Amino acid sequence: MNRFNSRLILILLALWMSAGCGAEKASQNSESGQTAASPEKQNPSGFPVTVKDDRGVEVMISEKPVRIVSLLPSHTEILFAIGAGEQMVGCTTYCNYPAETEQLEKVALSNPGSVSLEVLVELKPDLVFLGGDYQRLLADQLSKLQVPVLSFESQSVADIEHSIRGISRSTGHVDAGEALIQQIKQDIAALQTRVKPYQKQGEPRVFYQVWDQPLMTAGPASFIGELIDLIGGENLFADVEIAYPQVSEETLILRNPDVILMPYVNGGPADVAASLRTLNARPGWKEMNAVKNKRLYIIEDDLISRPGPRVVQGLQKIAQALYPEAFQQQ
Amino acid sequence: MQPRQLFLLWRMIPLTGFLLAALVVGIHFGAVELSFDQIRQSLWNPSEGSHISTILWQIRLPRVLLAACVGGGLAVAGAAFQGVFRNPLADPFVIGASSGAALGATLALLCIAGSITVITATWQIPWLILSAFAGAILVVGAVFVIAALSNAGRNAPLLTLILAGMALSSFTGALVSLIMFLNHEMLTTIFSWLLGSFSGRHWNEIMMAVPVIFFSGGLLWLMSRPLDLLSFGDETAMTLGLSTGKFRVLILIAATLCTAACVAVSGVIGFLGLMAPHMTRIMLGPRHVLLIPGSCLLGATLLVVADTLARTVIAPAEIPVGIVTALMGCPFFLFLLVSRGQQSR
Numbered sequence: 001m002n003r004f005n006s007r008l009i010l011i012l013l014a015l016w017m018s019a020g021c022g023a024e025k026a027s028q029n030s031e032s033g034q035t036a037a038s039p040e041k042q043n044p045s046g047f048p049v050t051v052k053d054d055r056g057v058e059v060m061i062s063e064k065p066v067r068i069v070s071l072l073p074s075h076t077e078i079l080f081a082i083g084a085g086e087q088m089v090g091c092t093t094y095c096n097y098p099a100e101t102e103q104l105e106k107v108a109l110s111n112p113g114s115v116s117l118e119v120l121v122e123l124k125p126d127l128v129f130l131g132g133d134y135q136r137l138l139a140d141q142l143s144k145l146q147v148p149v150l151s152f153e154s155q156s157v158a159d160i161e162h163s164i165r166g167i168s169r170s171t172g173h174v175d176a177g178e179a180l181i182q183q184i185k186q187d188i189a190a191l192q193t194r195v196k197p198y199q200k201q202g203e204p205r206v207f208y209q210v211w212d213q214p215l216m217t218a219g220p221a222s223f224i225g226e227l228i229d230l231i232g233g234e235n236l237f238a239d240v241e242i243a244y245p246q247v248s249e250e251t252l253i254l255r256n257p258d259v260i261l262m263p264y265v266n267g268g269p270a271d272v273a274a275s276l277r278t279l280n281a282r283p284g285w286k287e288m289n290a291v292k293n294k295r296l297y298i299i300e301d302d303l304i305s306r307p308g309p310r311v312v313q314g315l316q317k318i319a320q321a322l323y324p325e326a327f328q329q330q
Numbered sequence: 331m332q333p334r335q336l337f338l339l340w341r342m343i344p345l346t347g348f349l350l351a352a353l354v355v356g357i358h359f360g361a362v363e364l365s366f367d368q369i370r371q372s373l374w375n376p377s378e379g380s381h382i383s384t385i386l387w388q389i390r391l392p393r394v395l396l397a398a399c400v401g402g403g404l405a406v407a408g409a410a411f412q413g414v415f416r417n418p419l420a421d422p423f424v425i426g427a428s429s430g431a432a433l434g435a436t437l438a439l440l441c442i443a444g445s446i447t448v449i450t451a452t453w454q455i456p457w458l459i460l461s462a463f464a465g466a467i468l469v470v471g472a473v474f475v476i477a478a479l480s481n482a483g484r485n486a487p488l489l490t491l492i493l494a495g496m497a498l499s500s501f502t503g504a505l506v507s508l509i510m511f512l513n514h515e516m517l518t519t520i521f522s523w524l525l526g527s528f529s530g531r532h533w534n535e536i537m538m539a540v541p542v543i544f545f546s547g548g549l550l551w552l553m554s555r556p557l558d559l560l561s562f563g564d565e566t567a568m569t570l571g572l573s574t575g576k577f578r579v580l581i582l583i584a585a586t587l588c589t590a591a592c593v594a595v596s597g598v599i600g601f602l603g604l605m606a607p608h609m610t611r612i613m614l615g616p617r618h619v620l621l622i623p624g625s626c627l628l629g630a631t632l633l634v635v636a637d638t639l640a641r642t643v644i645a646p647a648e649i650p651v652g653i654v655t656a657l658m659g660c661p662f663f664l665f666l667l668v669s670r671g672q673q674s675r
Contacts, residue, residue, distance in 0.1 A: 213529065214522045214648070237646060247647050248529075249389050250362040
């Protein structure tokens, strides 16, 4: 039992830590949304600048940082999107986008909490970006070592805007950051208007299959659930509070999804035909609308699990899956 | 079997009743509500294509039956291990079957998810089950080889078996943890498997596991007499004319086979294999002729009830059944321990 206990603790820790999987959007998260959204507009992109992060810690950045390390893939994508990529020295082994991340020093992050402080400090960062409760301890440790740290949540669509604002202010790219925020907002709104006319016949009922055995889906509390909701899909398990719940196959069959979405992890097989054959072979799945009408779509995991600038691409994939008619005319 | 013992089998009747009741409850309740009328209708004349028929015949019924078989199998294996090792703490996983199966399953999940080998979708589940089974057999086999290699003194082989089993369990457990740590995107999946679940199990899994469980469980029942003698200790058993070594190995192999088949289809369901035999012993006494079928019925009952709870408590979401067995089992088990203590005083 002892062995299982220690394993359990390990796993739970790691679960909390894994970005995007950290289900609970802490209340701290929402209140911080207001704090950072109210920047005391000093001379834009001028330093020194004081930024308050999601821990409520105010960090004074005296000059433009040039040795930035990002410990979240979504923050890395934001940094490159606002043009701060050249100021970076390091990112995590999970940061695989954009291609320029190849040239950065990789901080091994086999598990989000397990970064080696020594390796990190050796990079002599003048600013470290991280996020989430699971990296809280790390943030405090770095602060003690006099390394400037900014923690921004990265779990929801609202967090994207909030993180971009915080990151762009602290790196001297305020204008680019605001432009990116506007761009994302416009793109999302454009997608929404595009599918709007097709929603009259009712929203398609969507089942997002995270895993097949045990059968796991993404609830409305998860980032993916939020995206599905945003683009006008009815989450088949909207009544489940857990972010990534194990769900009842009986209920799935009874509720009868119109569309099934699945993730594929980079390099993984995206063979829709083969996956459809598997679904067909499962008892009771043959009669589902989604399987009957072959409406199974496999979407790249990174696009829909990282609350970063590529959210628009992920959202477009979902929109194309839910409302293919809206994208056919062109 | 002697007539007197056969006569004692009437004491199985209440346990059989419990099991039947549990099966009815398990089939009646689920995430989707079905009335008794609906169930009766679609049980007698299953119509193709109706939701109720599909849910009942393809999903709920196989799941309930599989839970019953796995519960029975784990309980019987637990009873046998406790008898052979003369150790009340022994459970079906004592000599490494669970950690071996866990390692096998984890590697299989990794192969399925990663592109290490391309496995066609239809073969994923059999592949998972076979890997878990192979893992369990491999680790337990290694434990036996180690115990055989160490030519320890008299009475020591049992101790060597347990110690070697513990050591290898920790070793394989660490490997599983390492794999999880390095592939943290797979954490939830592997973790759910480790906690045990009957989610998404169908008739295929029953076809694969149940023959093994029945065969090895039946074999153990046939060996109840040697088990009785072995639980007195080797010397007594030998004085009574039993070739201890041969029977011990046979019993251990049968019990391991049974455990491996259970773990392969359900994941690691803790506490049941420890609890059910002890509860049966409290009710029916220590003789294995009664203890083994009794444990089987009780284990099946408990697991069907636990799985029904796992399916319904937070429906339409589910809880891994291993959590339910431990949460519900421990207090009940402790209550039995305490109340029995008061009776005997």
